[in-house]
Amino acid sequence: MERFLYVHEIFPSFQGEGLLVGVPQVFIRLSGCNLRCSYCDTPEAWERVQACSVYGWRGEWEAVGNPLRAGMAAGIISSLWERGMHSVSLTGGEPLLQAEALTHLLQALEGKGMPIYLETNGTLGEELELVLPWIDWIAMDIKLPSSQGGEDISGRHGDFLARASGTKVILKVVITAGTGAEELERTCSILGGLGGGMPLVLQPVTPRRGEEGVAADRMAELYRIASGFFDDVRVIPQSHRAWGVR
Numbered sequence: 001m002e003r004f005l006y007v008h009e010i011f012p013s014f015q016g017e018g019l020l021v022g023v024p025q026v027f028i029r030l031s032g033c034n035l036r037c038s039y040c041d042t043p044e045a046w047e048r049v050q051a052c053s054v055y056g057w058r059g060e061w062e063a064v065g066n067p068l069r070a071g072m073a074a075g076i077i078s079s080l081w082e083r084g085m086h087s088v089s090l091t092g093g094e095p096l097l098q099a100e101a102l103t104h105l106l107q108a109l110e111g112k113g114m115p116i117y118l119e120t121n122g123t124l125g126e127e128l129e130l131v132l133p134w135i136d137w138i139a140m141d142i143k144l145p146s147s148q149g150g151e152d153i154s155g156r157h158g159d160f161l162a163r164a165s166g167t168k169v170i171l172k173v174v175i176t177a178g179t180g181a182e183e184l185e186r187t188c189s190i191l192g193g194l195g196g197g198m199p200l201v202l203q204p205v206t207p208r209r210g211e212e213g214v215a216a217d218r219m220a221e222l223y224r225i226a227s228g229f230f231d232d233v234r235v236i237p238q239s240h241r242a243w244g245v246r
């Protein structure tokens with residue numbers, strides 16, 4: 001069994017996206033991703049790196065060579081964990097690419113009072129089943145065709161959500177200037193019936209240098225469309241980018 005993890009960074013911060021924005025967490029950002037979203041804000045996590053960067057609250061930093069034994073990663077997470085924290089965020093890249101090794105990490109964290117929050121692109125359903133017994137929250141991105149070079153992956157999202165039933169799921173879709181009303185409507189019509197009241201967050205993209213943002217009236221139009229399929233729809237931008245923290 002694979003007990004080693006390729007990790008980009010481990011750090012404490014506040015959740016910057018979605019329904020739980022603002023809760024303190026320890027983040028472990030795993031390396032590797034099976035998608036190449038047009039708006040990706042963590043392309044540095046697409047590839048494995050020689051060393052994992054471990055940060056403290058004041059930005060103090062040390063490098064730990066990759067791959068990390070799962071028990072060592074659990075030890076680093078535990079050293080950064082403080083009373084009152086909400087959960088450990090498994091993020092990436094796409095953490096489920098290392099699902100088997102993650103089971104060892106999750107076993108090592110079991111019983112320590114650290115709920116597990118999985119951030120995922122919602123495409124690896126079989127891998128989800130490996131880790132699901134330890135997962136308390138799933139924050140799943142919905143990827144629209146305009147972010148995937150025109151490919152429609154709503155079928156993979158549907159399969160993923162079917163396997164996630166019984167776990168708390170928060171859905172999020174990043175809205176860019178290129179997001180189409182038709183693709184949002186089609187995807188919401190497929191996924192809206194699956195989730196038994198799952199909340200959906202519409203996240204206006206954080207514009208990078210020279211990029212076009214999303215106007216309020218456009219968000220209102222897309223909100224109306226999504227609300228036709230989901231009971232609980234919110235518009236929440238990234239807070240950590242606005243604040244300028246990790």
Ligand code: SF4
Pocket residue numbers: 033034035036037039040041042043045092093094121
């Ligand atoms: S799934 Fe996430 S990490 Fe992967 S390319 Fe898309 S936005 Fe980036």
